[in-house]
Amino acid sequence: MKNTRQKQTPPASTKIILTSKEVSELAIEGIITIILLALVNIGILIMIDQIIENNQSLTNTIFNIKDLLNKEWDSNIFWSGKKFLILLFVIADSVILYWRLIRRYHQMQLRHIISELHYIASGHYDYRIPFVLGGDLGRVIDSINGLVDSTVAAVDEERKIEKSKDELITNVSHDLRTPLTSIIGYLGLIEDKQYHSEDELRKYVHIAFSKAKQMKLLVEDLFEYTKARQPVNTIKPIPFDLHQLLEQLAIDFELEANKKKMEISVSTDPDPFIMEGDPEKLMRVFSNLLTNALKYGKGGRHILMTAEKSGTEVVIVVKNDGKKIPSASLKQLFDRFYRVESSRSQETGGTGLGLAITQSIIAGHGGYIFAKSDDQWTSFIIHLPLKQ
Numbered sequence: 001m002k003n004t005r006q007k008q009t010p011p012a013s014t015k016i017i018l019t020s021k022e023v024s025e026l027a028i029e030g031i032i033t034i035i036l037l038a039l040v041n042i043g044i045l046i047m048i049d050q051i052i053e054n055n056q057s058l059t060n061t062i063f064n065i066k067d068l069l070n071k072e073w074d075s076n077i078f079w080s081g082k083k084f085l086i087l088l089f090v091i092a093d094s095v096i097l098y099w100r101l102i103r104r105y106h107q108m109q110l111r112h113i114i115s116e117l118h119y120i121a122s123g124h125y126d127y128r129i130p131f132v133l134g135g136d137l138g139r140v141i142d143s144i145n146g147l148v149d150s151t152v153a154a155v156d157e158e159r160k161i162e163k164s165k166d167e168l169i170t171n172v173s174h175d176l177r178t179p180l181t182s183i184i185g186y187l188g189l190i191e192d193k194q195y196h197s198e199d200e201l202r203k204y205v206h207i208a209f210s211k212a213k214q215m216k217l218l219v220e221d222l223f224e225y226t227k228a229r230q231p232v233n234t235i236k237p238i239p240f241d242l243h244q245l246l247e248q249l250a251i252d253f254e255l256e257a258n259k260k261k262m263e264i265s266v267s268t269d270p271d272p273f274i275m276e277g278d279p280e281k282l283m284r285v286f287s288n289l290l291t292n293a294l295k296y297g298k299g300g301r302h303i304l305m306t307a308e309k310s311g312t313e314v315v316i317v318v319k320n321d322g323k324k325i326p327s328a329s330l331k332q333l334f335d336r337f338y339r340v341e342s343s344r345s346q347e348t349g350g351t352g353l354g355l356a357i358t359q360s361i362i363a364g365h366g367g368y369i370f371a372k373s374d375d376q377w378t379s380f381i382i383h384l385p386l387k388q
Helices: 020-053 056-072 081-121 135-191 198-229 242-252 254-259 279-296 354-364
Strands: 238-241 263-269 274-277 302-310 313-320 368-373 378-385
Touching: 020 081, 081 135, 135 198, 198 354, 238 242, 242 254, 242 263, 242 279, 242 302, 254 263, 274 279, 274 378, 279 302, 279 313, 279 354, 279 378, 354 368
Parallel strands: 263 302
Antiparallel strands: 238 274, 302 313, 313 378, 368 378
8 A cells, every 4th residue: 555645856865863752762772771780780680799799709809809908098098899880881881771772863863764765666766865874874774865866767768668669550551551451442453344444554563562572671671670670680890892892882882872963982901902891781871871872962973981090990981962850850860660751652752761771780789879969960979899
């Protein structure tokens, strides 16, 4: 059952204040302890008197010692044996009384800490135990607050993951439903023979085929994204020539670049550029970046791919002189399904997963990627370790 009491979060550091009931308990504890110690002391004194009276040799020894001391020093300095013994009892009793009271006080402090812990456990996860104590209890409080912080952070992270999964399902459903609706619609027209000529039939088949390819691309990108995000999907690094890989990609995209009147150039320092990595996955990275440059670099004429060593890492830049990306969009470029343009046309509409896949692959290599854009260049800068 949840605790329904109202509790305001106190200042960052407070001392434990005992209730009047606890103060009374502490006073009663002290009184009882004093009474018990007094009874014990009286019993010990009586027992010592009986021992001395029943042992004549012991009595003679004690008197001889007193006479000797009286001759050597002023007898006023020394108390009688009983007074000295009583002084020892008072010191011992004080130590025992202090130990009993401080022990009970620590138990009361622990009771307050447990009460605070129950309050947090009842659902008040934004509350923290505010007491500042030394010793073991202080470390217990710090551990509890740290545990609550880490638990809350884990719960928040779990909620973000669940929200992310929901968004993923929603976006995938939306992107699959749109082409699927078109496919069913046009195939339905063909099934019902609602076409007037063979050319119109071919048109319907072509549209359905194009939409099916669009769905296939989405499924492939989604599969690649989830595979790249899985921890078990380890990178398989081998030595390879980065310059040769980039040159091969430039050749593969040359025909598409010519259609858009763009030129792709490659420059690496040194050449050849030998590094370690998974060339198959890195091929996907640069392919995605080139595809984006060709698709969204409107008005541009050049795509440059450069690589140079910087200490123990390589800095790779893929940039184009096309249209500037708005500053507000730069931070969201690597989010799943995000598009700078909201268009879903066959010309510019993609799955929105390309850059998310790129980021995952780069992270799997122990590197990072970011983008910047101005009126001259839109650049994607990649930092990768030279050796895995």
